[in-house]
Amino acid sequence: MSEQEFEIIERYFKVIGKTSSGVVLGPGDDCAILAFSSDMEVCVSTDTLTEGIHFPENYSASMIASRLVGANLSDLAAMGAMPHSCLIALTIPDAQPNWLAEFSGTLGQLLDHYNLSLVGGNISKGSLSLTMTVLGTVPVGKALTREGARPGDLIYVTGTLGDARLGLNQILSGQEPLGYQASRYNAPTPRLEAGYQLRGVATAMIDISDGLLADLAHLCRASQAGAVVELASVPVSDDLVTAIGDLEARLFALSAGDDYELCFTVPETAVKRLSSLTETSELLMTQVGRIRTESGIDVVDLAGKCINIENPGYRHFS
Amino acid sequence: MSEQEFEIIERYFKVIGKTSSGVVLGPGDDCAILAFSSDMEVCVSTDTLTEGIHFPENYSASMIASRLVGANLSDLAAMGAMPHSCLIALTIPDAQPNWLAEFSGTLGQLLDHYNLSLVGGNISKGSLSLTMTVLGTVPVGKALTREGARPGDLIYVTGTLGDARLGLNQILSGQEPLGYQASRYNAPTPRLEAGYQLRGVATAMIDISDGLLADLAHLCRASQAGAVVELASVPVSDDLVTAIGDLEARLFALSAGDDYELCFTVPETAVKRLSSLTETSELLMTQVGRIRTESGIDVVDLAGKCINIENPGYRHFS
Numbered sequence: 001m002s003e004q005e006f007e008i009i010e011r012y013f014k015v016i017g018k019t020s021s022g023v024v025l026g027p028g029d030d031c032a033i034l035a036f037s038s039d040m041e042v043c044v045s046t047d048t049l050t051e052g053i054h055f056p057e058n059y060s061a062s063m064i065a066s067r068l069v070g071a072n073l074s075d076l077a078a079m080g081a082m083p084h085s086c087l088i089a090l091t092i093p094d095a096q097p098n099w100l101a102e103f104s105g106t107l108g109q110l111l112d113h114y115n116l117s118l119v120g121g122n123i124s125k126g127s128l129s130l131t132m133t134v135l136g137t138v139p140v141g142k143a144l145t146r147e148g149a150r151p152g153d154l155i156y157v158t159g160t161l162g163d164a165r166l167g168l169n170q171i172l173s174g175q176e177p178l179g180y181q182a183s184r185y186n187a188p189t190p191r192l193e194a195g196y197q198l199r200g201v202a203t204a205m206i207d208i209s210d211g212l213l214a215d216l217a218h219l220c221r222a223s224q225a226g227a228v229v230e231l232a233s234v235p236v237s238d239d240l241v242t243a244i245g246d247l248e249a250r251l252f253a254l255s256a257g258d259d260y261e262l263c264f265t266v267p268e269t270a271v272k273r274l275s276s277l278t279e280t281s282e283l284l285m286t287q288v289g290r291i292r293t294e295s296g297i298d299v300v301d302l303a304g305k306c307i308n309i310e311n312p313g314y315r316h317f318s
Numbered sequence: 319m320s321e322q323e324f325e326i327i328e329r330y331f332k333v334i335g336k337t338s339s340g341v342v343l344g345p346g347d348d349c350a351i352l353a354f355s356s357d358m359e360v361c362v363s364t365d366t367l368t369e370g371i372h373f374p375e376n377y378s379a380s381m382i383a384s385r386l387v388g389a390n391l392s393d394l395a396a397m398g399a400m401p402h403s404c405l406i407a408l409t410i411p412d413a414q415p416n417w418l419a420e421f422s423g424t425l426g427q428l429l430d431h432y433n434l435s436l437v438g439g440n441i442s443k444g445s446l447s448l449t450m451t452v453l454g455t456v457p458v459g460k461a462l463t464r465e466g467a468r469p470g471d472l473i474y475v476t477g478t479l480g481d482a483r484l485g486l487n488q489i490l491s492g493q494e495p496l497g498y499q500a501s502r503y504n505a506p507t508p509r510l511e512a513g514y515q516l517r518g519v520a521t522a523m524i525d526i527s528d529g530l531l532a533d534l535a536h537l538c539r540a541s542q543a544g545a546v547v548e549l550a551s552v553p554v555s556d557d558l559v560t561a562i563g564d565l566e567a568r569l570f571a572l573s574a575g576d577d578y579e580l581c582f583t584v585p586e587t588a589v590k591r592l593s594s595l596t597e598t599s600e601l602l603m604t605q606v607g608r609i610r611t612e613s614g615i616d617v618v619d620l621a622g623k624c625i626n627i628e629n630p631g632y633r634h635f636s
Contacts, residue, residue, distance in 0.1 A: 004413065005441045012418045013436065016426030022402055022455075023435045032437030034403060034453070037355030044437065046405040046451055050444040084340055085352060087364040089407075089449040095322065100330045108334030117341045118331065119350030119362065122449070123323045126368040131407040131440070131449040133364055135352070137340075 006218065028222070029145050030078035030207055031136070041143060043081035043136045047072050051128040056172060061103035063186040064130065069110040070188030071209065072132045074260040077195035078207035080144045081136030086111075087120040089131040095123075114192075142199045144264070146222035149204035153265040155227060155289040156274070158191050160237040161212055162249060165256035181239060188260040194285070197277050198264055205264040211255040212288070213309065216263055217297055223265075227297045229254070229289035231307055254299065254309060265291055324536065347463050347540070348396035348525055349454070359461060360402070361454045363393035369446040374490060379421035381504040382448065387428040388506030389527065390452045392578040395513035396525035398462045399454030404429075405438040407449040413441075432510075460517045462582070464540035467522035471583035471609040473545060474592070476509050476601050478555040479530055480567060483574035499557060506578035512603070515595050516582055523582040529573035530606070531627065534581055535615055541583075545615045547572070547607035549625055572617065572627060583609055 009027065019026050024033035024041060031043035049068050051057055068088070076083055088107075092099070111118055116134070167181030191207075198205060206219045212234070220227050236249040244252060266274050278285045299307045327345065337344045342351035342359060349361035367386050369375055386406070394401055406425075410417070429436055434452070485499030509525075516523060524537045530552065538545050554567040562570060584592050596603045617625045 008413055008418060008441050012422040013439065016422050017429030017436045020433060020435045023437055027436060027438045034437065036358060036360055040354060042354055044405065046407045046438055046440050048407045048409060048440045048442045050409060050442055053443055087362065087451060089364050089366045091366060091368060091447060095326055100326060104330040104334050111335030115338060117338045118335045118345060119341055120345045120364055121331065122364050122366045123326055124366045124368055125371055126447055127445050129409060129444055129447060133405060133451040
């Protein structure tokens with residue numbers, strides 16, 4: 001979610017309607033949380049991908065399906081929720097059999113892989129755009145939201161950051177052959193397993209779709225806190241360092257979106273539990289900073305000196 | 319849902335993925351039915367409105383909100399489900415404060431009116447299009463689907479048909495002042511109360527969004543049956559008759575969409591129960607035909623003679 005989208009939601013949509021008793025958590029987090037039963041809560045989220053904005057023009061139908069599912073399931077991962085079902089509203093300029101066969105073929109593989117049921121949808125004519133709504137389940141009270149971070153908590157991220165945006169740059173420049181980074185953009189991997197494991201360990205969590213600084217800012221705002229991020233700790237891949245240099249890679253990783261990694265906070269007391277998780281997990285989890293009382297985010301160098309960051313994230317309407 | 323949308327779903331989307339144990343009813347009906355608890359089922363549906371296709375260009379933000387909520391809640395009504403919560407994915411060319419204020423203002427009134435919680439959404443840049451996902455609840459096993467109609471069942475519709483399409487014609491021709499028909503197009507009334515009352519009475523139900531014949535055809539196909547519709551019984555308003563004549567009005571009403579009335583079937587044995595419902599309800603319920611074994615739909619005159627109908631409904635991609 002961009003800064004501007006956040007502002008529009010705050011100004012026009014958070015103030016309308018009332019929240020009924022069946023709603024545990026309303027809009028503003030990665031998912032809403034709904035209560036339909038006494039042992040399980042339902043997490044639900046909706047996400048739109050539009051041609052030319054969320055994926056390049058003439059992008060393949062298969063990759064659109066991969067990005068659609070990856071981005072949406074990442075919202076469930078960020079809550080610690082397990083995929084249940086989904087609905088897809090497809091707006092297409094015309095009904096091309098090849099496109100539909102390729103899209104539905106890849107979609108079918110992903111539905112099977114994630115044990116996700118496609119339960120509904122809509123097909124209409126218009127410029128290419130896809131809106132997916134996902135539903136997931138989580139034990140009552142165990143969902144991880146953006147709200148629980150406390151001053152002193154350590155900030156972690158999964159994986160490495162910046163690869164997907166480097167991959168997008170490769171795709172847009174027509175580079176051949178495309179490497180691992182392009183696949184990170186084309187087919188993001190939702191960190192579902194990490195999400196489940198972090199229930200009861202993390203105090204707050206968000207997925208990184210618009211860039212670490214932008215998304216961490218949402219987590220901090222929801223938790224009424226701020227953060228210090230150590231630039232040298234931001235995890236980047238060797239390839240990204242090779243491509244643009246170490247310092248540039250870490251600066252790039254601060255605001256590069258589309259990685260769909262998780263950013264979460266843990267109290268000092270839970271670091272040991274987290275260590276035992278990271279030992280058994282194949283997924284890198286790296287401490288990148290610490291939550292503080294003072295609002296805002298400072299990025300600091302090894303000496304603790306603030307670094308001025310120009311671009312705090314993606315703005316959809318700028 | 320148009321014929322062509324139906325064909326695309328059948329060919330490309332019904333064949334992929336598997337349905338998990340938490341899914342009572344998958345795609346193809348007005349809503350999917352999900353099981354999250356032992357006493358209540360969740361109905362979920364998604365619907366897209368696109369400028370120039372589902373509403374005229376330069377249509378007011380307030381009316382877009384009314385059509386969006388009306389059309390989506392009509393899918394819940396068609397299942398006999400009660401509104402619970404919704405998510406809205408908004409694609410807008412730019413963030414105009416006036417438009418956003420008007421849209422969210424009307425939306426807020428409707429959320430309050432229908433006791434519907436807005437629990438999430440998405441805002442992205444692109445040509446104007448809105449996708450809403452609604453969730454509703456219904457007691458376990460009580461949802462009304464398209465599948466249960468049996469040969470001999472009587473076919474009923476609520477309200478009068480054709481008014482909304484006449485209203486759209488008035489809007490498009492710039493008529494002033496606009497009458498009741500335009501309001502039927504601008505602000506469709508989902509027949510939620512009728513939906514609740516018909517639980518345990520109707521054998522099958524669908525809402526009329528693309529026209530009586532097109533939507534009844536879906537109900538018949540799902541029920542593996544056909545139907546005979548008596549043209550003279552199709553309920554039309556006095557205004558529609560005045561505007562285009564009695565016969566033309568009924569023919570127009572057969573394929574005019576956007577009314578969001580309900581079409582449902584009841585066995586002969588339930589006619590008495592239905593009569594007691596219609597006596598207390600302010601909503602007109604009119605018998606328009608009968609389900610038969612033979613597939614297809616025949617429209618007949620008072621003498622029982624078949625009438626040739628050219629346009630069976632709206633085709634999104636023609």
